[in-house]
Amino acid sequence: MNSCNLTNIDGSPKPSSEEHGTYSHAQKMRAAMTYMFGRLQGLSNMPWHESDAGGGIMVGNPSISVEVSSFMCSLCRRKVKAGKVANSARATTTDGLLKLYHHNHLPQNWTIRAYQPGEHGSLDCWGGGCARRLLQAAYTLAFICMLHFDEVLKIQAHDLQVMGDQVILHLPFRKTHQSGEIKPFHLWVLPPHEAHICPVRALSAWLRESDIKSGYIFRKISSGDRIAEADAPMSSEQFLELFHNNLLDIGIGPVPYGTHSFQRGGCQYLHIKRCWPLRKICDWSAEFFNLTIVKYLISSNDDPVEPCQHFFNPDRPPAVKCPHCGRCCPCG
Incomplete structure (x- = not known):
């Protein structure tokens, strides 16, 4: 997944001219590894952990581990900060x-x-x-x-x-x-x-x-x-x-x-x-x-129906829709 990271393994930043993999690509790579270790290698979907028998023997699926989960969360935050994570598609109106x-x-x-x-x-x-x-x-x-x-x-x-x-x-x-x-x-x-x-x-x-x-x-x-x-x-x-x-x-x-x-x-x-x-x-x-x-009804990427500063404004400007019920009717 290092191609998806914004930094090299030694911690140095990758040059902007170098093509970086997307967060979605990292998710697909992790899913492929989970399938490979779990189904093809027979390690199931048990999280990667030290065996109860001790001796430093690790068992479970390596892609389902605290370290990998922490890396994915960190990668997502870095991608969001860099503006690289796509938001949900904006709704047509x-x-x-x-x-x-x-x-x-x-x-x-x-x-x-x-x-x-x-x-x-x-x-x-x-x-x-x-x-x-x-x-x-x-x-x-x-x-x-x-x-x-x-x-x-x-x-x-x-x-x-x-x-x-x-x-x-x-x-x-x-x-x-x-x-x-x-x-x-x-x-x-x-x-x-x-x-x-x-x-x-x-x-x-x-x-x-x-x-x-x-x-x-x-x-x-x-x-x-x-x-x-x-x-x-x-x-x-x-x-x-x-x-x-x-x-x-x-x-x-x-x-x-x-x-x-x-x-x-x-x-x-x-x-x-x-x-x-x-x-x-x-x-x-x-x-x-x-x-x-809910994900279809609410998204920060959609155009707002009404400016939030007018939600409780009793002197809000006239609107086509009724501010009380959302319909075009004289109920107010």
Whole structure:
């Protein structure tokens, strides 16, 4: 793990020109060592300690020791101090999705046409109408259903069922739901003022243009704004690149945003904007159990809903939402 450290073994600082491993890399190395000693060498998961028989004989798993745990805690503190530890992905907001929706629906962006990278020398020309339709459908599905993006990108045509005014999404798997039946998502057309977060509208626009009737519905976008012929899902890396390009279109720095941003944003939207109780959110997405939902609702990396200095201010400035209940109503 010395490559992840900021100092050499002798205590001297490593030069800034030398590439340092990340804290996440150190965690993976420790996990690999724990598996190797525990399963392959048969040392189990017993902490590394001196045998009761004495004589300085050590038993247990060397990677599960006080020394290694202390090193990992110290490494984390040093990485945080140096600004090297990534914070959780910032949640997307309905305001951000509204800006993306309007920008992607501009005629020059939404119109289907032959597209070449770098056209007219403009940074805006990173994707055409097909790419933006795909993104809008993926954004809204991940946001409303609170899905990981590897779950969204692996949705196939037979997972979608149209019944009257609703679309039923049957996910074949969930990242944290390894057994038992996965409840389907029943999606309805949202009102016009929420068209920017409506997965039914976005899916209709994408499937109508792509004409995909079988296989994966979110496929790789090739050069010329063409949909890849091979029946393989778009990679998370390509999606993240397109998502970051889209954020730059509307003047938002893409660094804090990742593939979990929509899951976090959707959870906060249902709880704060729609005032769903936690039980209802958990029923909607069987993803959550114990208290893992808290990490999606609260993060220091998210944009604050309201400045904390106004929490108890009786003369707070007017807000769109009621300061007492969070709704747009005259209860106060």
